[in-house]
Amino acid sequence: xxxxxxxxxxxxxxxxxxxxxxxxxxxxxxxxxxxxxxxxxxxxxxxxxxxxxxxxxxxxxxxxxxxxxxxxxxxxxxxxxxxxxxxxxxxxxxxxxxxxxxxxxxxxxxxxx
Amino acid sequence: xxxxxxxxxxxxxxxxxxxxxxxxxxxxxxxxxxxxxxxxxxxxxxxxxxxxxxxxxxxxxxxxxxxxxxxxxxxxxxxxxxxxxxxxxxxxxxxxxxxxxxxxxxxxxx
Numbered sequence: 001x002x003x004x005x006x007x008x009x010x011x012x013x014x015x016x017x018x019x020x021x022x023x024x025x026x027x028x029x030x031x032x033x034x035x036x037x038x039x040x041x042x043x044x045x046x047x048x049x050x051x052x053x054x055x056x057x058x059x060x061x062x063x064x065x066x067x068x069x070x071x072x073x074x075x076x077x078x079x080x081x082x083x084x085x086x087x088x089x090x091x092x093x094x095x096x097x098x099x100x101x102x103x104x105x106x107x108x109x110x111x112x113x
Numbered sequence: 114x115x116x117x118x119x120x121x122x123x124x125x126x127x128x129x130x131x132x133x134x135x136x137x138x139x140x141x142x143x144x145x146x147x148x149x150x151x152x153x154x155x156x157x158x159x160x161x162x163x164x165x166x167x168x169x170x171x172x173x174x175x176x177x178x179x180x181x182x183x184x185x186x187x188x189x190x191x192x193x194x195x196x197x198x199x200x201x202x203x204x205x206x207x208x209x210x211x212x213x214x215x216x217x218x219x220x221x222x223x
Contacts, residue, residue, distance in 0.1 A: 033210075033211070035213075040218070041215065041216070042200060042213045042214055042215040042216045043156075043200065043202075043213040044213075045210070045211075045212075045213075048210060058210075088153075090155060090156070092211075094211070099143060099144040099161070099163050099204070101146050101148075101158040101161055102146075102158075102202075102211055103158075104155040104156050104157075105155060106154070106155050107154070107155050109153075
């Protein structure tokens, strides 16, 4: 079955630590996205990528980094510079240039120890 | 700039009809999408509009007026399981990006 897989489901970060959230898709989608969601809030865009080896900052990119070395993979690193990382992180993908919706992974819930 | 607005919360009764509004101002337009999100879960796609008018999918319908920057999601025959947040998102032409509204939290009461 085609879909998007995020791992881990739950993640804990210590002070000063970088952590990486995984996102893999087998839908052959060109575009991939990372969103942050705080309790009771909507989705805020962190980074997005429309093609391999290229990505763009979203509205809240500070303290985060990404890479897009393969079409299927778009990992997100939450760096120690992100002082308030506790949130629900959602990865999504979509067909480029088509009026099609995004497909979402099940999310990763990140908390600070 | 990009701005999408939705009511924060709505309450309705089981079996009733509810309309959730969404207004938008975005740089370009390439479709408006509605998603349902239950607490702690990922959003799931409900409906989309590209042209003006009404799109019907079972108990859910979505309407779009591009000239007014306005859409609504209509839910009929409400069920308890419809209690969730409903997210409105616009795909722009330029970055092929999706801009999300804040979401409307719907509570369905017996």
